[in-house]
Amino acid sequence: MLKVLKFGGSSMADAHQFAKVKAIVDSDPSRRVVVVSAAGKRSRDDHKLTDLLYLCYAHLQYGVSCDAVFDMIRSRYLSIRNELHLSTPLEAEFAALREKMDRGISQDELVSRGEYFAARLMADYLGYDFLDSTCWLRFRLDGTVDQPASYEALRRTASGRRVVIPGFYGAMPDGSVKTFTRGGSDITGALAAAALDADVYENWTDVSGMLVTDPRIVENPEVIETVTYKELRELAYMGASVLHEDAIFPVRKEGIPINIRNTNRPSDPGTMIVENTC
Ligand code: ASP
Numbered sequence: 001m002l003k004v005l006k007f008g009g010s011s012m013a014d015a016h017q018f019a020k021v022k023a024i025v026d027s028d029p030s031r032r033v034v035v036v037s038a039a040g041k042r043s044r045d046d047h048k049l050t051d052l053l054y055l056c057y058a059h060l061q062y063g064v065s066c067d068a069v070f071d072m073i074r075s076r077y078l079s080i081r082n083e084l085h086l087s088t089p090l091e092a093e094f095a096a097l098r099e100k101m102d103r104g105i106s107q108d109e110l111v112s113r114g115e116y117f118a119a120r121l122m123a124d125y126l127g128y129d130f131l132d133s134t135c136w137l138r139f140r141l142d143g144t145v146d147q148p149a150s151y152e153a154l155r156r157t158a159s160g161r162r163v164v165i166p167g168f169y170g171a172m173p174d175g176s177v178k179t180f181t182r183g184g185s186d187i188t189g190a191l192a193a194a195a196l197d198a199d200v201y202e203n204w205t206d207v208s209g210m211l212v213t214d215p216r217i218v219e220n221p222e223v224i225e226t227v228t229y230k231e232l233r234e235l236a237y238m239g240a241s242v243l244h245e246d247a248i249f250p251v252r253k254e255g256i257p258i259n260i261r262n263t264n265r266p267s268d269p270g271t272m273i274v275e276n277t278c
Contacts, residue, residue: 001030004198006167006189009040009048010206011263012118015083018125024204024266025126033196034164035189036122038114039076049073049114050168050182057107070098077117088124090117108169109177115166115185123164131163133188136195137170139178145170145187147250151195158196165192186247190258194250201251201258203243208262209271210235210242226272242271 005025011017025031038049052073059066074094081088097105097113116132123130136153138146150170158165167185172178180187186203193201207215209223210232227235229252236245242260251258252275261270 002033002196002198003028003031003200003202004033004035004189004193004196005031005202005204006035006185007037007122007263008185008203008205009037009050011204012036012039012122013042013046014039015080017263018080018084018122020263020266021122021204022126024263027266030199031202032162033158033192033198034122034126034128035167035185035192036115036118036164037167037185038118039080047072049076049118050111053111053114054107056101057105057110060101060105060110066101070101073114077121081121084121084125086121086124088120090120093117106176108179112166112169112177112179115168119164119166126162126164128162128164131158131161131165133166133169134171134175134177137188137191139170139172141173143178145191147191147194150191154192154195158192180244180246183244184246186244187250190247190250193256194254197254198256201256202261203247203258204261204263205242206262206264207242207260208265208268209260210240223268224271225269226274226277228274228276232273248273 007021011021025034040048052069056066056069059069077090081090101110120130136150136157138149140146165188167188169177169179189201189203210227211221211223213221215221229248255275258273259270262268
C-alpha cells in the first residue's frame with residue numbers, strides 16, 4: 001500500500017503546523033511520499049511565502065532593494081527550523097541564493113525556493129529523504145510535462161524510499177527551473193501519485209473536504225463524502241475550487257482516487273474523488 005500526500009501552504013505555515021503534518025505522516029506507514037507547498041499564511045493578514053518571493057523578484061526587476069522582503073522570507077524558514085530544533089544548514093543556502101539574485105536569477109527559480117526550503121525542512125523533520133523536483137519532473141521545451149520521462153525518473157529514484165518532494169516546479173531540458181501556474185503543487189502531487197501507482201492521493205488542506213456550499217455565505221455547510229471526477233468538473237465550472245484543475249488528469253487516468261483531507265482535523269474522513277460511485 002502506498003499513499004502519496006500533498007500538504008498545502010496552510011499546513012506548512014509554522015512549526016505548529018509542521019507538527020500536525022508529522023503526526024499525520026507518522027500515523028500510517030503507507031504514507032511514504034510527501035509533497036509540500038511553500039509556507040502559507042499563519043493568520044488572515046499574514047503573507048504567503050510564494051507571494052513574498054514574487055514581490056522580491058519585482059523589486060529586483062525595478063532595481064529597488066529587496067533586502068527587507070528577503071529577510072522576511074529567510075526568518076520565516078529559520079524560525080520554523082529553530083522551533084523544531086532542526087539543524088538544516090539553511091544560512092549558507094540563503095546567502096548563496098541572495099548572491100545569485102544579484103548576479104541574475106529567473107523568476108521561476110526564485111519563486112520555486114519557497115517549496116524548496118519547505119521541503120528541506122520537512123524532510124529533516126520527518127526523517128525522510130529530500131528529493132528535489134528538478135531531479136525527476138521534466139518539462140518539454142513547449143512547457144508541457146514530459147510524463148513518460150518524469151514518471152520513469154521518479155520510479156527510479158523514489159521507489160521503496162520515504163521521500164519529501166517540493167511541489168510547484170520541475171526542470172526544463174537545459175536543467176533550468178520551471179514552475180507550474182499558481183497552486184501547482186497539487187499537480188506535482190498528482191504526477192507523483194500516478195508515477196508511483198499510489199493507492200490514493202491524499203490532498204491535505206484546511207477544510208474537511210468539498211463543501212455543499214460556500215462557507216463564506218452559509219455557516220457550517222455539510223461536507224460531500226464522495227464525488228466523481230465528472231461531478232467535480234461541473235462543480236469547478238460553477239466556481240468550487242479545491243484542487244488545481246490540471247491535477248485531476250494524471251490520477252484519473254491511472255484510476256487513483258483523490259482524498260481531500262483537513263490537516264487541522266485529521267480524523268475527519270474528508271471527500272473522496274472517484275471515477276464512479278457504483
Ligand atoms: N506555492 C505555490 C503558490 O502559492 C504553489 C502551491 O502552493 O501550490 O501558488
